[in-house]
Amino acid sequence: MTEFKTAPPSGPRRRMVMTAGAAAIAALMGLTACGGDTGAAQTPAPENSIAVGEYPDYYPADYKDLVTAAEKEGGELTIYSNTDQENWDPILRDFKKKYPFVTKISANNLDSDEVFQKALSxxxxxxxxxxxxxxxxxxxxxDFAARKGMLADYTSPELAKLPKFASLLPGVVAMSADPQTIAFNTTLLEEKPESLEGLAAQIKAKPADFxxxxxxxxxxxxxxxxxxYNLTEAKPKSWDSIxxxxxxxxxxxxxxTLSEKVLAGEYKAxxxxxxxxxxxxxxxxxGLFDIAxxxxxxxxxxxxxxxxxDAPHPATAKLFQDFVISQEGQQAVxxxxxxxxxxxxxxxxxxxxxxxxxxxxxxxxxIMAPYESVPADKVKAFTDRWQSLLK
Structure with missing residues (x-):
């Protein structure tokens, strides 16, 4: 692999690296727009099989009454989320397959906290x-779920079939369980960072390069x-690597932003x-960018x-929640x-x-992050320690 042994880019050198990275990104975007891809991903996966009008035997006998109620709501659904459209597309596609009367779904992409700020406003x-x-x-x-009158009281028939962690809070279920990774530029690191400790070791070996x-x-x-916070609570020794x-x-x-800058070579990881x-x-x-x-x-x-x-389409919303955590929905997720x-x-x-x-x-x-508030004193202790370590 290529290694830059000189000091990290600054001034004109830094601008040169960023410009080259920007050109690389533009080129890759062009490949994507033209249908270019890496490896076997050039062949799209076949669409999921969806059983229309069929439900597992553990669903309540009157579940079709909920479907009938949803049909009367006009076929619309509005979702406030912090999720990219690319992530939503297969889910919304398959939900519409399951319920053909749903024709209009709006799913925005807000900041993670903005979802709740907008709802409260x-x-x-x-x-x-x-x-x-x-x-x-x-x-x-x-904090949001603890407020009265914000969430509907609904228990999905799918919940009993899911792992315990999927029930996050009363009225809140897990749509997905997303891991946090180390992203790295494969040309700038001597070896793949399999752990935080391993990345820290590379930094210690050549601090000026990092x-x-x-x-x-x-x-x-x-x-x-x-x-x-959850990493350091579960693995206190991780503070050494951090x-x-x-x-x-x-x-x-x-x-x-992190992914873009790692790809561009502004960051090694x-x-x-x-x-x-x-x-x-x-x-x-x-092959320039990878995660571990x-x-x-x-x-x-x-x-x-x-x-x-206060859902304008409450029955449709219940069908949507059930679908997302169903076997069919999880495949789309x-x-x-x-x-x-x-x-x-x-x-x-x-x-x-x-x-x-x-x-x-x-x-x-x-380390599964729990859905709970952190006491103010613990937030301060963590933040103070974190800030003291930033150079």
Missing amino acids: EKATNASSADVFVSNAAGAWA TNMIGVRDTTGAFGFTMF ATILSASRPETSSG GVLVTAAPAFPVVKNSN LPTDGTVVIPRGLGISA LEGGLSSYREGVKSVQFALTYQDVVSKVGEDNV
């Missing part, structure tokens, strides 16, 4: 328009805080990057889904690049199931 003015909320901001979900060359998810945001990593890092606000938005970059990078699950602690953050108490968690889902290229994560790093090294 509309509630205050009696102008609620959302049917379903989707976000992976664990702490924000806990100054400001690691991107790290900013913990001032709710999602970044959730990642690293201290070394932060000494070479700059914080970034999103997995998308990004910590921690959500697998779902990283996989399209892996897919289209011609840290074997010394992989944080998995469920993507919560709940139904609005995986096809969209999010991590499904039901047993028996067929593998999809450039996507990971929860079972894949467990198989790779071991169950003891999977």
Whole structure:
């Protein structure tokens, strides 16, 4: 692999690296637009088989009454989410197959906290328009769900068939269980970073080569805080690796930004990057960009889904929740690049199931982020320690 032995780029050199990276990204975008791809991914996977009008025998006998009620709601559904359209496409496609009377679904892509801010603002003015909320901001979900009158009281018949972690809060279920990864530029690192400890070791070996060359998810945001707080709570020794990593890092606000800068060569690696938005970059990078699950602690953050108490289309929203966590729905979740968690889902290229994560790093090294608020004193203690380690 190529190694840059000189000091990290700055001034004109840095601009040259970023310009080259931008050109690489533009070229890759062009390949994507023209249908270019890597490996076997050039052949699209066949669409999922959906059983229209058929339901598992564990569904209630009167479930078709719910379907009838949904048919009378006009075939519309509005989702407030922090999920990319690329992730939604197979899910919405297959839900419409399951229920052909649903013809119009709006699913926006807000920031993880903005989903709840928008809902609360509309509630205050009696102008609620959302049917379903989707976000992976664990702490924000806990605060939101505790408020009266925000979430519908609905228990899906699918819940009993799911792992315990899928029931996140009263009225909130896991749509997916998304792992956080180390993203890296394959030409800039001497070896694949299989763990946080391994990445830290590379930095220690040649610290001058890594100054400001690691991107790290900013913990001032709710999602970044959730990642690293739960990692350090479950694996206190990870602070040793984090201290070394932060000494070479700059914080970034999103997995998308981290992925772009790693691909462009502005960073050698990004910590921690959500697998779902990283996989399209892996897919289209011609081997320049890759991700790894840290074997010394992989944080998995469920993507919560709940139904609005003021849903304009409540029956349709219930059908949607049931579908997303069903076997059919979880297959679509995986096809969209999010991590499904039901047993028996067929593998999809450039996507990971929860079972894949467990198989790779071991169950003891999977850290499932709980949906709960963190006391203010613990937030301060973590934040103070984190900030003291940034150079």
